[in-house]
């Protein structure tokens with residue numbers, strides 16, 4: 001079992017790697033592929049294809065990074081593991097409201113996390129919240145936007161910008177997918193000063209220390 005952990009930026013990858021001392025890099029590789037669902041999908045698909053071409057295909061991929069959390073369901077510096085990763089804005093706008101792509105009948109915005117991988121993450125990270133993590137192309141930054149996202153996806157606990165893209169690459173390669181986020185900010189009216197990126201990066205290091213040693217066993 002070989003696992004690829006994909007982050008958006010190097011700071012997230014470095015934070016995760018910092019918790020992995022002593023872990024065989026053959027079993028668990030960490031790479032940053034860019035911000036947003038398109039970069040995540042393209043970058044992850046490339047890494048998966050290159051590994052397959054080398055004859056050492058990954059069997060699982062996990063989207064890891066910081067994310068925004070709904071304030072009543074998460075706390076800053078806390079961890080969230082995805083039960084499902086959902087591309088929140090994939091669909092059609094209409095006078096009566098947003099229509100998800102699932103209702104339009106050509107595909108799905110929803111990826112259910114691999115059950116075994118989810119169970120492994122939850123067992124290794126006992127303090128983590130479990131729930132739906134949204135993938136957005138634009139960080140939610142108004143009260144109205146927050147309310148609309150909650151109305152559309154009432155079971156969501158957090159949002160980020162890459163999970164759905166990584167999920168698409170995993171589906172293309174036919175391998176297991178999961179998503180793990182450390183909460184850097186509350187979803188709501190944009191208030192850059194309230195973001196706690198340092199705390200979230202530290203939480204990623206702790207998560208790697210808690211989960212990494214179980215990988216491949």
Ligand SMILES: O=C(O)c1cccc(C(=O)CC[C@H]2O[C@@H](n3cnc4c(=O)[nH]cnc43)[C@H](O)[C@@H]2O)c1
Pocket residue numbers: 008009035036065066067068069136138139140159160161162184185186187190192
């Ligand atoms: O608005 C700013 O000033 C600002 C400053 C630093 C970073 C940002 C980002 O948008 C980072 C996006 C990056 O981090 C993830 N992330 C973190 N929080 C959220 C969120 O509330 N909603 C969506 N994505 C978030 C995301 O996965 C990106 O990789 C902005």
